[in-house]
Amino acid sequence: MLTGSKVTGPRGPDFHIMGNHMRFNRAEVEKVMPSDAFYFSIVRDPVALAESSFAYYKEVAPAFRKAKSLGEFADNPRKFYDPRLRNNHYARNLLWFDFGMDHNANYSFALARHGENAVKQVFKLILVSEYFDQSMILLRHALCWPLDAVVSFSLNARQQKSERSSSWVVKTSPVQTKALPNLSLTEEQREKLREWNALDWALYQAFNRTFWEKIQKFGLARMEQEVTLLRTRREELAKVCLRDGGKPIEAQRIRDKTIRPFQSGVVKILGYELQPRLDNATRTACLRMIRPEIHTKTFWMPNSFPDRQHKRNRLLQTPGRGRGQGRGRG
Numbered sequence: 001m002l003t004g005s006k007v008t009g010p011r012g013p014d015f016h017i018m019g020n021h022m023r024f025n026r027a028e029v030e031k032v033m034p035s036d037a038f039y040f041s042i043v044r045d046p047v048a049l050a051e052s053s054f055a056y057y058k059e060v061a062p063a064f065r066k067a068k069s070l071g072e073f074a075d076n077p078r079k080f081y082d083p084r085l086r087n088n089h090y091a092r093n094l095l096w097f098d099f100g101m102d103h104n105a106n107y108s109f110a111l112a113r114h115g116e117n118a119v120k121q122v123f124k125l126i127l128v129s130e131y132f133d134q135s136m137i138l139l140r141h142a143l144c145w146p147l148d149a150v151v152s153f154s155l156n157a158r159q160q161k162s163e164r165s166s167s168w169v170v171k172t173s174p175v176q177t178k179a180l181p182n183l184s185l186t187e188e189q190r191e192k193l194r195e196w197n198a199l200d201w202a203l204y205q206a207f208n209r210t211f212w213e214k215i216q217k218f219g220l221a222r223m224e225q226e227v228t229l230l231r232t233r234r235e236e237l238a239k240v241c242l243r244d245g246g247k248p249i250e251a252q253r254i255r256d257k258t259i260r261p262f263q264s265g266v267v268k269i270l271g272y273e274l275q276p277r278l279d280n281a282t283r284t285a286c287l288r289m290i291r292p293e294i295h296t297k298t299f300w301m302p303n304s305f306p307d308r309q310h311k312r313n314r315l316l317q318t319p320g321r322g323r324g325q326g327r328g329r330g
Contacts, residue, residue: 015032015033015162017041018032020031022098023097023098023100023239024041024098024099024100024122025100026100027121038124038125038142038294039122039123039124039141040123040124040125040126040127040139040142041098041099041119041123041127042126042127042128042129042135043095043126043127043128043129043204043207043208044095044128044129044130044204045129045130045204046093046094046095046194046197046200046201046204047185047190047193047194048129048130048157049094049095049197049200050070050074050193050197051070051183051185053091053094054067054070054073054181054183055092055180055181056184057087057090057259058089058181060087061087061088061089061090061091061093062080062082062085062086062088062090063077063080063081063082063085063090064090064091065089066078066080067080067182068182069181069182069183070181070182070183070184070185071182071184071185071186071189072206073091074189074190074192074193074196075183075189075192077091077092077192077196085102089103091105092196092197092198093174093198093199093200094197094200094269095199095200095203095204096115096199096200096203099115099118099119099203101115101118101199104197105199107198107199107202111199112198112199112203112206113141115199115203116202116203116206116207119203119207124142125138125139125142125214126207126210126211127139127211128207128211131211133227133230133231134215134223134227135211136152136213136230137149137150137218137223137226137227137230138214138215138218140212141218147226147229147230148233150230150236151230151233151234151237151289153234153237153238153241153242153246153272153289153290154248154288189223206260237244237286237289240275240278240282241272241274241275241282241285241286241289241290242272242273242274242286242290243272243273243275244273244276246272248270248271248272253273254271254272254273271290272290274286274287274290
């Protein structure tokens with residue numbers, strides 16, 4: 001998503017923010033972002049990332065589709081993996097892939113260090129998914145943002161079988177059209193996944209280390225205080241914004257279709273429903289925190305590309321067109 005466009009000379013639009021699912025390509029990004037852009041990203045433990053990828057993309061990635069369970073895949077990844085097949089990038093070194101590097105390269109210490117240095121050269125801050133709240137505190141200070149700018153609710157949580165329910169995991173409906181993917185792993189299989197994703201594991205370890213170095217510099221006591229403030233503010237806003245006690249719910253229970261999360265594969269992706277009778281300003285603020293990424297992109301696109309939207313509107317309003325005609329891709 002590109003937002004805050006302004007015309008600046010022969011390059012055309014110059015954007016303030018780029019935030020979208022993408023494989024990083026520095027040369028292409030620099031064509032639309034200013035030279036002083038602040039680049040940041042986030043890393044995740046490759047085992048947790050593999051669990052998530054297997055759950056969301058089992059029917060999309062051929063390597064996962066062939067495996068009965070994540071554990072079976074972990075035991076012998078090369079049995080299932082073909083680098084030539086479309087969407088198999090989800091099955092190996094996904095962090096490395098997203099940073100624009102060759103995720104099928106053979107691991108070596110020298111290559112891992114080269115990749116780490118390449119990321120450090122561009123990205124001024126690398127966050128860690130497992131320590132999301134601490135990450136948000138570092139980010140807000142790096143960008144001089146107020147606390148409310150980094151308060152968030154967890155989006156795209158997946159529904160799982162569980163006896164306990166929390167804001168992240170709730171009980172599964174008794175009826176499922178297909179069985180949920182089997183994500184259970186032994187410790188040996190977890191280690192095998194780290195070996196299979198060795199480039200990602202090296203990257204994660206390196207940036208997990210620098211992340212905690214930044215926190216040490218920031219101050220552990222200060223970080224603990226700010227994380228407490230962040231979590232308190234999140235709870236306050238959840239009471240104001242969200243129904244059902246702030247817990248994510250199944251998409252079909254969300255009456256407003258414009259905030260229903262996109263469903264991927266067998267796993268049900270949860271979302272939120274707003275409290276009724278919110279005033280306009282509060283509703284707008286709450287929507288910003290719960291609107292799924294696809295709906296957010298649709299919401300911001302007219303502001304980011306006004307000329308394209310104007311052209312699209314002219315097509316839709318052309319006299320003589322039948323209903324639904326003229327709706328070409330934007």
